[in-house]
Amino acid sequence: MSKLTIGCFSSLVGSMSLDFAVKLSKAAVEKGHSVDMWVSGNATMLSKKGQRAFKDYSALAKPLEELFATGKFQATACEACAEARGYHKDDTMAGFKRHSMDWYLASCFSADKVLHIGGD
Amino acid sequence: MSKLTIGCFSSLVGSMSLDFAVKLSKAAVEKGHSVDMWVSGNATMLSKKGQRAFKDYSALAKPLEELFATGKFQATACEACAEARGYHKDDTMAGFKRHSMDWYLASCFSADKVLHIGGD
Amino acid sequence: MAIKKYAFVVKSLPYKIESSRLAMTHAISSQTVEIYLEDGENVEPVICFIGDGVLNCVKGHQAMKHYGVTSLEQHIKNALLLDLKVLICKEDVDKFGLSEASLIMDAEDIGGETKAQVVPYSEIQQALDSADHLLFN
Amino acid sequence: MAIKKYAFVVKSLPYKIESSRLAMTHAISSQTVEIYLEDGENVEPVICFIGDGVLNCVKGHQAMKHYGVTSLEQHIKNALLLDLKVLICKEDVDKFGLSEASLIMDAEDIGGETKAQVVPYSEIQQALDSADHLLFN
Amino acid sequence: MKLGVFMSDYRSGSDVIERLQAEKLGIILVGNGVYHAAAKENGGASSVLSKQATFYVLVEDLESRGFTAANIDSRVKVVNYGDVVDLIFNDYEKIIWI
């Protein structure tokens, strides 16, 4: 089985690119692959704990928890990007890690495939 | 003196539109006008307390505090948009209010001019 | 009695960004704005779809099924149910080769009576001319 | 010794979105990636500006003065100071009528020795062909 | 190289597609990129579809926008998220998102 690293730079709710990244991760994990997800820039919003699910907003906290529970998925947020937005360590969803940007490049090093979803 | 209502839907840091809205507010207040700012969608990020200033990220918490101190400026975040992103009442910067979207329409009602900066 | 007219103009594609959704939810929030206003004051929104924005109006969105999020179709129907005026630019509808049958023109399935209108851009321009505030998304 | 090549491709305009800035900061973070890798392993980034992205390379950004934020110019110079390879697409430079004199070609003012290179797209295509991973921004 | 391109927008990215060279090229239409498969502007199909490539469209994104497999350009193959995973791991060496 192979490893996919997904880098995501697009915002939560305001862009559906994170929805794509989460659904793709789920499909990959279901096929036995492992997935590293890196969120940077506005995508660090995904790591904010306490997101409430309303039907007018795409809600990703629950699918993310399910992904963490598989053990085949890890997610890491860019620490500086998060802090700049006021997301501190205790604002972070359980299971989410925080690192500097080099973590992403290292994850890409050992990945079979990399999908880098640039900002928008 | 007149009143300007600015509605802003664009993200903090990731889009410079909020920087524009804050600088325009400052210039308007300095000329004696009053400004209502409404942030909705990703722009609710502006209301998050504890934003840290780094030189690689545009930092708006301080200019915002200075605007609040003038007494000619108020800012309100869309409550549902904020909650969906995990920003609760105690995540909110001092001085920032939270209301439902009708607050914005009411602010526009009494405004001399409205600048509605759509999402991106 | 003071009524202020707001023209919400949707020029963006749906979903990828939140822009057209926020236009709809803000327009619909006009239904509860009176609580902030004086007696006799109110707000009258009109929603105009132009350019790529007309693609929001294609019928049959399955966003709830696939992404668990209210579709733009549902938002448009909610607006019609509340008797908001919805204008769709005919020139752009024609440019995309869309027929009225393929567009969200009514909210009959949820009990709405008001219909959307496909109109020449000149009518949308008139709505902009007569509005007090313009809100482009 | 295993070296993996990453091609960061910047195709977006600066500032309005954070995209080109994040490309630069992530490319530069390659300088500290070894801590996560085995001995002899490393990452070699190349940064390519294509399309509208070449406008990031226009000299003289005053973003710090006006907005208190590091300019893209500073990021490009930091990359050159660290000897990262920076390629700028000649066809796009020509399309915008830009001269090398108007572009950020070196980081001499901060002690950098490496220079940016204006190259035909075919060379950028070669960089993409030989890269292990492609990161478009 | 064998390159898989996720095309996520309708109004940007065509200039990148045009210049990209690959021995094997796959273009996967996602997000608002699905309009390249589903919309006909001024009576014609999107110029993106004239690129020498294999075309896919993500059914979830297509249907979310009110289209179905029945009304898209015949050059485009409908795939779901599971298929996309297989395309990534089995069909293309490198993948990009534009």
Next chain:
Amino acid sequence: MKLGVFMSDYRSGSDVIERLQAEKLGIILVGNGVYHAAAKENGGASSVLSKQATFYVLVEDLESRGFTAANIDSRVKVVNYGDVVDLIFNDYEKIIWI
């Protein structure tokens, strides 16, 4: 109507500008909209500048991107944030952002 338009992008919004009708039209180039004043693509100025309108460019956004008042199209007047406030309150009845 007297309409002030903030144009904030370089690659989108031109279609809206084209169709807008106003007795008095002002176009204020901000954000990446400043490239309409500063960039020359294929030797020509932006088609936006051929609209019958008064053009302004925000100096802060122009200079942030490496341009100065000296190298912009002669049809465009340079303004700062204070000037923009006056344009909003004194010169235009309605304002939009595209």
